[in-house]
Amino acid sequence: MTQTNRTDQPVRAPQGRGFGLKEILAVVTLGVVFGFLYYLLVQGWNALAVAMGPFGDLAQNVLIGGWFVVAPLALFVVRRPGAGLVAEIMASIVEFVFLGSPVGPILLLSATVQGLGSELGFALFRYRRYDLVAFLVSGLTTAVFSFIYSTIRFGWLGQTLFETRLALHLTSGLVLCGVLGWLIARALLRTGVLRDLPAGRAAALDRA
C-alpha cells in the first residue's frame, strides 16, 4: 500500500467528557468474561479448599489475586482514572445479579474496596504508566486494601494464621493480579482487539 500523501489535518472527533459507551461496555465485557470464568473455576476453588484440609480456609488467600485482576485490566484498556472502580462494581453486579452468586449484594462493598485499591496503584504513577511495574504496584495496593477489608469481614485478627494469611494474600496480589494481569493485557494488545480503545490508540501513537 502507498502512504497517504495528505498533509492537511484529519477530522478530529470532539473529545467527550467521562466514559464513552464503548469504554464502559469494554469494562463490562471484562467483568462478564471474568464472571463467567470464575463461575467455571469455582469448582477449582472447592477442590483446593478440600485438598488443604482444615486449612482450606486459606485457599481464599491463595486465589484472591485472581478475583481482582479485572480492575487493572480495565485501567489498562480504558486509561482513565476511575475505570478500575467502575470495572470492579460492574463485575460484582455481573456476579450477584446476572450469575446469581450466593455471596450476594455485599460483593458491592468488596468490589468498591478492591477497585479503590487498584486505582491507588495506578494513581501513584499519575495514570501515566501501564507496564509491569504499575501492574505489580496495583496488585500490591489492591491486596492491602482487600486484606484490611477481609480482616474486618471474616474476623482474621487474633488468629494464629494471621501472618500466613497476610503473606499469601500479598503474594497472590502480586502474582495473579500483577504478573498475570500484565501478561493478559499484553496478549490482548497484540491481538488488535483493543485497536479502537484507548490502549490500542496509545500503542498506535507509540509506533508512530
Place this chain on the structure above:
Amino acid sequence: MPDPTMPDPTVPDPTVPGTTTADPLVLDGITVAHDAEPVVADVSLAVPSGGLVALTGPSGSGKSTLLAVAAGLVPHARSGDLWGRITHRGADVTLDPPWERAAWLGFLAQDPASSLCLTHVRDELALPLENAGLPREAIGPRVQEVADRLGVAHLLDRRTNQLSGGEQQRVALAATLIGDPEVVLLDEPLSMLDPDAAASVAGLLRRELGGDGPAAVIVEHRARELERAGLVPDAVVRLGTPAVGETDRSPGRPGEVVLDRELTGVRRDAEGPVVVDGVRVALRAGTVTALLGPNGSGKTTLLMALAGVLPGGEAAGEGVGMVFQRPENQFVATTVLGEASYGASVELARELLARVGLAGLEDRNPHTLSLGQQRRLSVVAMAAQDHPVLLLDEPTFGLDDAGVAAVESLIRSLRDEGRAILFATHDVELADRLADNRLVLPAPPPGEVRAPRERVPDSFLARCSPVLKLAVVFLASVGLLATTVFWPVLAVWLLATAAVPVLARVSLRRTLRFQVPIFWFALSTFLVNLFSRPGEALGGWGIFVATEPGLAFGLALAARTLAIGGLASVFVLSTDAVWFVNAAHSQARVPVRYAYALLAGYRLLELLPDEWRTIRAAHAVRSRGLGGGRVAWVRGFARSAFGLMVVALRRGQQLAEALEARGLGRTPRTIWRPVRWGWRDVVLGVGAVLLAAGVVLGGVLGSVS
C-alpha cells in the same frame, strides 16, 4: 412543515458538484487511513431521497469502512484518520456522533447476532424510540405497527437468543427502520442467511426501501439474490478493482472409503435435544462432499460429532480434522507460523503458508489478519496436521468473491492430495462448483434455549423495587460486619431463609441448595477460628487445639457468614436481572450509558456458554494427539479462556456501536416502561426497619443479661 433553518432543497449545493441540498446523505472526498495506510482513498457519493446505492468491490477495498464513516463510527468510535466531509440535506454533519445521526440515519452491521443488543425482542424494538424521546404512550403502538409490517409480530415476546439467523436479521432490520430514518446503511444483510431466509429478507428490503421509504446504501456480495427479489440499485459505486474468480471444475478422483459412520441420537450437549438422528456419512479419499441444510438443521453438530468433540464421542475423531466457522475461535498460537506449525512440522507449515499467499505474514498475530486470511490460515493449519479427513464449517462464510476463490482452490488442492473433505455451506452455487457428492439435512423442529439462570417466580418480593431490595440487603449485610454475637445473627439467617419461600415463592429446597456454598464457607470459618485462636484449651487432636475464644469467635463469625448468605438469597432468588438494571436506571438514576452497557453485557453473557463450548471443541481438535496430562489441560484452558476474552471484547464493541447507531446518547430520552415505586416498597421498607430494630434490641438485651 417547512423548517426555516434548512436550506431550500431544490437549490444545487455549491460546495459539492452534482449534488443538491435535498440529498439526505452526501459523502464528499472521503479518505480514511490506518497508521498512514489508506483504506479508502478520495471517494465521493451522493444518496438521493429514496435512492438505492449499491457499494461493491473486493474485500479490503473499504466498503465497510465507508459505511462506518457514513454512520459516524469513524472517527467517533473507531480509530483511523478521516478526511473529507459528510452532509445531510446540505448541513455538515461530519462532527456529529453516531447517536446524533440516528435522528435521520439507520445502520445495520454485518453480524445480526451482534446487532441485537438486548435480551427481549420487544425492548429491542422500543429502544430506538425511547432514545428518540417519543412520548411513552406512542411507543407501544409504534412497536406493534412496525412488527406487523415486517412480519416479526409473533416474535415480540421471544428472547433474542432464541431466534434463528433469519429471525434475528428481521428483528435487527425492524429496529433499524422503526425510527423512520431517511437513509439506511446495510452491511451485507444477507451474508449470514441460508437461501430461504435470504430470499425472505431480500423481499422485505424491496418492500421497505426506496420510493417513499428510506434511501439506502447496501453492501452485498449476493447481488443476484437482491435482484431476484426485485431490488435493483439506482447507482453502483465500485471500490478497488474486481478480482477474477477461478473457473476450474475438475472432479475429484475417488479413492477408498476413509470414513463411514451412522449418526443416531446426536446431541450438542448432554441435556440438550437430539439434533442429528439417522444420518449416514461415507467419505472417500480424494473427494469433496457438500453438507447442506437450513440454519439450525444441525450441520455444525454433525461435523462436531464426526470430529469427536461432542461429549462422550471423543474416541470417534481419530484422523479427522475440523475447521470451525469463525477462525478466531480456533487460534491457539500467537503468530501465524506458530499457528500453522502447531502439532506439525515447521517446513510443511512454511510451504503451505506460501501456497495460500500468506508468506511474509509469519510473525503477525493471527487475530490481526483479515477474515479471508484468517480462514486460509485456519484451513492450512488443520491441513498441516495431516488428517486424512477434513471437515470445514462454512469455509466461505463472510468472504467476498476473491476470498471464496482462494478457499475453493485450496480445497481442490487438498482434495488432489487425496484427502476426503466434507464442508458445510449455505452457498448452493459453491456446492455445485466444488462438490462430488451432497448430503442434505432437513429443517429443524423449533427448539428451546436455556437461560443462564432459573427464572424468577412472580411474588411479593419479585414485585418490590430491586433497588430497594438491594439497599436493604446491602445495609443489613454491612451492619452485620459490626457484630460478634451469635444468636441474634443466627436469627437473621433463619428469618431471611424463611422469607424466601413465603415472600419470593421459591421452594425451601431450592433456597437451601442455593446456600450450599455458604454452608461450606460457614463451616470452614468455624473450624479455622476454633483451632487458630490462642486461649484456654477445650480439647484437641494432635496439632489442632480447640480454644474457648476460638469457639466463641467461630460461632459468631460462622453465624455472620450464614446471615449474609441468607440475606443474599432473599435478593438473588427474587430479582430478575433485566428488571434490576431497568430499576437502577429509572429509580436510582444510574446514567443511561451504564445501564445499557449492563444490559448489553447481560446479552453477551447469554451468548458466552455457547461460545465457550465452541472454543473448547475447536481447541480440542487442534490439540488432539499432542499429549494430555494436567499441565496440557491447564494450558488448554488458559488458551480457551483467552480466546473467549478476545471474542467477547470484539462482540462487546460491536454491541456498543449498535446501541449508538440506535441513538443511545440522544437527549431527551423516554423510559418506555419505568419501574415505579409501589405499596410493596413501603411495606418492605417499614418491615426492614422494624426487623433491624428488633434484632439490634435483641442483641443489646442479650449482651446486658
